[in-house]
Amino acid sequence: xxxLYIRRATLAEREGSLAGTVIAGFDGWRCCAYRLAVxxxxxxxxxxxxxxxxxxxxxxxxxxxxxxxxxLEDNARAHAAWGAAGYRREDHWRRWVKPL
Numbered sequence: 469x470x471x472l473y474i475r476r477a478t479l480a481e482r483e484g485s486l487a488g489t490v491i492a493g494f495d496g497w498r499c500c501a502y503r504l505a506v507x508x509x510x511x512x513x514x515x516x517x518x519x520x521x522x523x524x525x526x527x528x529x530x531x532x533x534x535x536x537x538x539x540l541e542d543n544a545r546a547h548a549a550w551g552a553a554g555y556r557r558e559d560h561w562r563r564w565v566k567p568l
Contacts, residue, residue, distance in 0.1 A: 478522050480506075480515045488515040492523040499532035502539075504549065520553045538563070 475493040479486060488506035492499070501523050506515045527535060537555050539546050547557075 478519055480519050482510055488519055490519040490523055492526065494527055494530050494532055499527040499535040501535050501537045504546070516549050517553060
């Protein structure tokens with residue numbers, strides 16, 4: 469496994485409470501963002517935008533050129549949020565998994 473892989477949870481805080489999170493990983497080639505979550509009481513207030521912008525700045529500083537996001541197929545709210553942030557679906561990709 470590469471020692472270069474960097475993973476970080478980016479947190480947003482409002483008035484001492486956790487408002488949202490996104491997990492961002494970079495392996496020297498791929499930038500991956502997933503598990504974007506905003507507390508219901510903090511939605512529609514720019515929290516997701518701030519989280520993604522922070523992750524994207526970090527990726528760019530590390531030399532990243534494109535971000536891949538993992539978004540659940542049936543989560544329309546997430547599709548809208550990622551789309552509003554400038555992300556587009558790529559239909560030719562499918563995720564493959566294997567239980568261990």
